[in-house]
Amino acid sequence: MLNENKIEYSKEHEIFLKNVKKRKALIIFTQILILVLFFAQWEITARLKIIDPFLVSQPTRMIKFLIKLYQNGELFRHIFVTCYETIIGFVLGTLIGTIFAVILWWWDFLSKVLEPYLVVLNALPKIALGPIIIFWVGNGRPAIIIIALMISLIVTIISVHAGFKEVDEDKIKLLKTFGATKFQILRYVVLPSSVPTIISALKINVGLSWVGVIVGEFLVAKEGLGFLIVFGGQVAQLDMVMLSIIILSIAAYIMYILVASLENKFLGWKN
Amino acid sequence: MIKLRAKDISVIYHTLDGETEAIKNLNLDVKEGEFLCLVGPSGCGKSTFLNVIAGLVKPSSGKIFIDNEEITKPSNKIGYMFQRDYLFEWRTIYKNIVLGLEIQKRLNGDNLKMVEYMLQKYGLSSFKNYYPRQLSGGMRQRAALIRTLALNPDILLLDEPFAALDYQTRLAVSDDIYRIIKNEGKTVIMVTHDISEAVSLSDRVVVLSKRPARIKDILEIKFSIKDRTPIKVREAPEFKDYFNLIWKELDIHVE
Numbered sequence: 001m002l003n004e005n006k007i008e009y010s011k012e013h014e015i016f017l018k019n020v021k022k023r024k025a026l027i028i029f030t031q032i033l034i035l036v037l038f039f040a041q042w043e044i045t046a047r048l049k050i051i052d053p054f055l056v057s058q059p060t061r062m063i064k065f066l067i068k069l070y071q072n073g074e075l076f077r078h079i080f081v082t083c084y085e086t087i088i089g090f091v092l093g094t095l096i097g098t099i100f101a102v103i104l105w106w107w108d109f110l111s112k113v114l115e116p117y118l119v120v121l122n123a124l125p126k127i128a129l130g131p132i133i134i135f136w137v138g139n140g141r142p143a144i145i146i147i148a149l150m151i152s153l154i155v156t157i158i159s160v161h162a163g164f165k166e167v168d169e170d171k172i173k174l175l176k177t178f179g180a181t182k183f184q185i186l187r188y189v190v191l192p193s194s195v196p197t198i199i200s201a202l203k204i205n206v207g208l209s210w211v212g213v214i215v216g217e218f219l220v221a222k223e224g225l226g227f228l229i230v231f232g233g234q235v236a237q238l239d240m241v242m243l244s245i246i247i248l249s250i251a252a253y254i255m256y257i258l259v260a261s262l263e264n265k266f267l268g269w270k271n
Numbered sequence: 272m273i274k275l276r277a278k279d280i281s282v283i284y285h286t287l288d289g290e291t292e293a294i295k296n297l298n299l300d301v302k303e304g305e306f307l308c309l310v311g312p313s314g315c316g317k318s319t320f321l322n323v324i325a326g327l328v329k330p331s332s333g334k335i336f337i338d339n340e341e342i343t344k345p346s347n348k349i350g351y352m353f354q355r356d357y358l359f360e361w362r363t364i365y366k367n368i369v370l371g372l373e374i375q376k377r378l379n380g381d382n383l384k385m386v387e388y389m390l391q392k393y394g395l396s397s398f399k400n401y402y403p404r405q406l407s408g409g410m411r412q413r414a415a416l417i418r419t420l421a422l423n424p425d426i427l428l429l430d431e432p433f434a435a436l437d438y439q440t441r442l443a444v445s446d447d448i449y450r451i452i453k454n455e456g457k458t459v460i461m462v463t464h465d466i467s468e469a470v471s472l473s474d475r476v477v478v479l480s481k482r483p484a485r486i487k488d489i490l491e492i493k494f495s496i497k498d499r500t501p502i503k504v505r506e507a508p509e510f511k512d513y514f515n516l517i518w519k520e521l522d523i524h525v526e
Contacts (some may be wrong), residue, residue, distance in 0.1 A: 177351040178371040206369050
């Protein structure tokens with residue numbers, strides 16, 4: 001609120017506001033505390049030889065490895081490669097999925113015909129197609145992106161199409177009374193009403209794309225965080241594995257936050 | 272002068288369970304500038320009849336004429352108002368009001384001037400950049416009416432336009448909407464199952480039978496008081512007579 005039109009509140013309301021703020025601060029403090037305690041006990045128990053750092057690594061070793069990785073310039077390359085593949089994967093998954101959903105909405109006959117096939121494809125673990133994809137497009141980045149895309153595609157088609165079908169029939173009827181064409185119905189009602197569905201698909205797809213990319217990297221990559229995890233395991237370098245997992249968690253968290261912020265941007269009319 | 276004529280309208284609905292006759296041989300003439308109410312038991316096919324007039328449902332037989340021309344698809348001469356306002360939450364009030372014009376690609380100077388004028392006249396101009404959720408139910412219904420009027424239809428079809436509002440708001444809004452419609456000189460066909468609403472608003476009330484709908488009776492509603500408004504006529508001596516008459520015609524039983 002702007003300072004010049006600040007409203008005078010009653011004492012009770014000020015206490016209420018203060019309490020709300022206090023509670024919020026306490027939640028954040030506790031969240032950070034858990035993180036600090038977790039890493040502290042990890043370090044301490046490793047130093048006291050209660051747990052074996054060879055098997056579970058330890059924070060100081062990971063930091064050393066992080067610095068090493070940074071100094072030989074590989075750190076950001078690995079992070080970049082994985083994030084890049086993930087972003088392409090979930091953006092394509094959501095985009096192509098939505099386009100397919102539009103096609104199914106347009107031709108109801110087609111959607112009825114394809115229904116069982118979509119159910120089967122949805123039930124199929126897409127990872128199983130990994131070897132085929134590698135065989136077709138080669139041992140490289142395209143294969144990883146396609147695996148990531150495959151994982152989110154079918155779910156997107158099914159959920160966005162379901163969202164389209166839930167659009168209020170009477171809103172469509174309203175447009176028909178204006179003499180709207182089918183394309184206008186799509187553009188003026190069906191798509192805008194489905195923005196919340198599409199954004200929630202996007203949020204789910206971020207998570208799914210990470211799975212796809214990491215599995216893809218396990219299978220074929222020579223760089224990226226997934227590669228570091230597999231490689232670290234093979235050479236018994238648990239520092240590398242643990243560090244990569246932590247970086248992965250942070251990257252996934254940041255990306256989720258970014259996608260969630262889209263919600264505020266596109267659904268501004270809700271507030 | 273006859274504005275709208277329904278000639279021998281029959282509608283049959285088909286489902287896998289069988290067929291249902293919704294309307295049977297319905298004939299009705301609506302005069303220009305008149306406010307006509309259709310009342311009938313729930314599920315009798317009133318709304319179906321409106322959909323036929325609007326060109327949204329094709330009758331199994333029979334024809335609809337407006338100004339002696341047959342109607343087969345949604346016509347520019349007709350504006351439709353629903354039970355709920357169906358304002359689009361993601362559009363501002365102004366953007367909602369010009370939606371019909373936008374779809375018909377008629378967003379030109381004259382029509383926009385007309386919209387501005389109505390916003391001003393009906394007290395919505397200071398809210399035009401608000402989103403629907405920021406407005407009260409009555410205001411929203413008024414915005415929905417202006418959205419319909421923006422297309423400048425001759426005939427308004429109202430499908431229980433006040434049913435979603437609470438009682439007090441409903442009285443105020445029906446008064447409000449009545450005033451606007453009379454001001455604009457439109458012909459109105461309204462569906463309702465609220466008898467007092469029908470009596471307070473209409474020039475004529477058409478009582479429909481149970482399904483399949485056919486006309487049971489048509490009543491001319493006339494009041495001795497001057498300058499009738501929906502709220503004022505509720506106190507007129509004739510009001511309860513009309514009410515009782517329609518109530519008997521409807522012959523409603525709890526089964």
